[in-house]
Amino acid sequence: MPRPGGNRPASERAKDFKGTIRKLIIYISHERIALIVALICAIVSVLFNVVGPRVLGQATTELFSGLMAKVAGTGSIDFQKIGMILIGLLCLYVASSCFNLLQGWLMTGITQRVCYRMRREIIEKIDRMPLSYFESNAVGDVLSRVTNDVDTLGQSLNQSVTQLITSVTQIIGVAVMMVSVSVTLAGITFLTIPLSLLLVLIVVRSSQRYFRQQQVILGRVDGIIEESFSGQNVIKVFNREQRAVADFDVENDRLYTSGWRAQFLSGIMQPLMNFVANLAYVAVVCVGSFLAVGGAVTIGDIQAFMQYVRNFTQPITQLSQVSNMLQQLSAAAERVFEFLAEDEETADAQTPELPRCRGEVTFDHVKFGYVPNKTIIHDFSCNVEPGQTVAIVGPTGAGKTTLMKLLMRFYDVNAGSIRVDGVDLRDYARGDLRENFAMVLQDTWLFKGSVRENIRYGRADATDEEVEAAARVALADHFIRTLPGGYDFELNEDASNVSQGQRQLLTIARAFIADRPILILDEATSNVDTRTEERIQRAMDALMQGRTSFVIAHRLSTIRNADVILVLRDGDIVEKGTHEELLALDGFYAELYNSQFAEGGEEE
Known part of the structure; x- marks a missing residue:
């Protein structure tokens, strides 16, 4: 069976990551107001979450101080104050959840509208494409761009944009809060950043090409499925069922391999980041205990700081996942934009005002070839009444059929002319x-x-x-x-x-x-x-x-x-x-x- 999907090398990377992302930003710019509001909601939601551990630490410190005073007989636990602190904490988390819900609702609407518009433009583009494109490209690959690539783009866009903003906001917010609690403990935590960034860089560079490869091979698999479905009669007549399955297995194995590698490299980021986080967590507990004994920090600060350590490494992990999503996003968007940028039929002329066509057709020294230097029709002349x-x-x-394609203006002649009722076809609008x-x-x-x-x-x-x-x-x-x-x-x-x-x-x-x-x-x-x-x-x-x-x-x-x-x-x-x-x-x-x-x- 023929191989759908064109002549792309299987290991091809995204050709222009920055350029594709720039095109995508321009493409979704008409959604900028909703996008800005969604990002503001995401930032506010994160900031409320970042403040939470510090407030909870205050409640812990108040509880510990009251307990120590009660043991010493010099005071008691102020449950009213602790209750007010916890009510404030609850309000923070409820507000954070509300803003997070709002940004999720906005981003879902944005991505779905972008996907709707993109699918519509692809379908409209198909109507403007020259016949030569459909004669030289697999149907399954085009279908994959309309379905798989647009779906991948929508899902990645929805997750990656807000995740990127919230992760960066959380890193900055948590870093500020950690420094405000203890510069020493913050410095220990920050020492893990180079190791985290190094791991992220290694994994991203390794996984980048597999995400692009996955989208390309998926188009080929779709093409084979489409061919097998539409050609079942022929396949059965020639007893080619096993051959059809074998051909599919070749591409399916390649899809499995590229998908496995992409997902594996994406998946190992979480345990690697957890390992780095645990190193920082142990270091903070050890050093923090000595600082607490010396009175440099409170028990509540230690508790808050341990939460901040988790909250600091988590967005770094999320950023690594965002980088993988951005690779998927760019690979899918690149294929969609490639299709939207394909050459269209030459611009239509403005049809002169003419009565209903009488049906006179004149071929005047027509010369044509589908590709340069390979002429099919050399010098064709004929007048039809x-x-x-x-x-x-x-x-x-x-x-024979080529002449009819020229007459319908699916292609334009290389030399000479074809006239209908004395008017050159190129002077008609195609419709x-x-x-x-x-x-x-x-x-x-x-x-x-x-x-x-x-x-x-x-x-x-x-x-x-x-x-x-x-x-x-x-x-x-x-x-x-x-x-x-x-x-x-x-x-x-x-x-x-x-x-x-x-x-x-x-x-x-x-x-x-x-x-x-x-x-x-x-x-x-x-x-x-x-x-x-x-x-x-x-x-x-x-x-x-x-x-x-x-x-x-x-x-x-x-x-x-x-x-x-x-x-x-x-x-x-x-x-x-x-x-x-x-x-x-x-x-x-x-x-x-x-x-x-x-x-x-x-x-x-």
């Missing part, structure tokens, strides 16, 4: 140009929904009566009424609950209801049996009446009645004429035609 049926035949790779075309393709595309909705896709404002009239003309009405629910019958995602011929008739009905002056039929009968082909051919003959029609066909028997047949070879017209004229020439067309019936098949 309104209402003519033009058949385009030739071997595979001759440029206005395509309003003149209807297509019936070899690969039918129908969406999950009712038969009626699928036909109405050709013209959104069509009434039920017009839908049914189009189906009758397309010879689809009879089979539709035999379906459970008739026109309200629900097609599944790939429309596999109706036959290939029935799907084709529905697409013809859709083209009928669109009522466009120019029609493109690309191998429309190649996937059906002879009897169904005859029925589809009659429906197409009705559809082509009064329209300029371009018919691409491998079965040459289906284009005998064309007004003109263009025979292409290597991107050039080698013969031109009616069916009888080309057979009389006894040239390339006659060779193609006779080769199809060499076994004694159909007669002329």
Whole structure:
């Protein structure tokens, strides 16, 4: 099976961490007011929490002093004072929780709005992308950017922004409180900072590339799953189930390895920081006991300081986790921004005011290649009158479908021009140009929904009566009424609950209801049996009446009645004429035609 996901190296790091974070900050700047309020709430919540241990220490000191006075017989425990201190402490913690709840509510709204906007922009971007992008990139990788990468970005953004602010605020606040309690004990605690930072740096540098690798491989895994799901019929026919699983296992193993390494390196930060915290904790207890005996600090100060030691190392651990989340954030955001920055179709022209298209099409010395220095169509010229049926035949790779892509302006010509009613295609807005075309393709595309909705896709404002009239003309009405629910019958995602011929008739009905002056039929009968082909051919003959029609066909028997047949070879017209004229020439067309019936098949 083909490998989805492009040609990225598996170990690729985030290419521009700072640049991606800068882009993300600019992207979410429209949420700055809510973001600032959320950050202020987070800071206030942390500050109230930081003051708490010092207040609790005062209660402990008051209790210890009263107890000592009671033992010495010089006083008693002042429970009223202790109660007032504890009530104040309770108010601090309640206020802290309220501000924390508010910032959580605000940040959740911010991240969800950012994700909503990002998904919307991706979908809108898809509509502006050139066809070449979809022909060269895996569907699963694009889907992964819309789903996995945006979800990862949202989750990481929600957690990392507030965690970063609260951790920094807590470190600064706790450091100030520790110095205010005891400079000596604070100095002992601060000695652990270099060790903590060194451990954080080592782990972050090691884990950074695995988070990027994880997102890239996840896109490949999604691509393989999408291919396996959509290609189950082919996989089963060729007994390739084990091969499909083996191909998936290769990428799944890589995803497991990168995910395991990323999560392991992220996970060991907590025990490492706990080890550093325990070192500081033991040192503070030992030195603090001597200071308390000497009267330099109170018992409540020692208690508060031990809490501050925990509260000091905890945000350092959180910062290490934030750094991992920021790596995930940048990896996901980079992939999303890469997609949003992809080249779009060239800018549209302003379509001149024109009457309804008559259907005259002129190819004037057209030259085109998908990539530079690889020309497919060398010098193609042809004039098609309104209402003519033009058949385009030739071997595979001759440029037949490419011509139709140029006519629909999925690509622009490299040289020469294509004109519709005398107007160069590049002078049309693409949407206005395509309003003149209807297509019936070899690969039918129908969406999950009712038969009626699928036909109405050709013209959104069509009434039920017009839908049914189009189906009758397309010879689809009879089979539709035999379906459970008739026109309200629900097609599944790939429309596999109706036959290939029935799907084709529905697409013809859709083209009928669109009522466009120019029609493109690309191998429309190649996937059906002879009897169904005859029925589809009659429906197409009705559809082509009064329209300029371009018919691409491998079965040459289906284009005998064309007004003109263009025979292409290597991107050039080698013969031109009616069916009888080309057979009389006894040239390339006659060779193609006779080769199809060499076994004694159909007669002329």
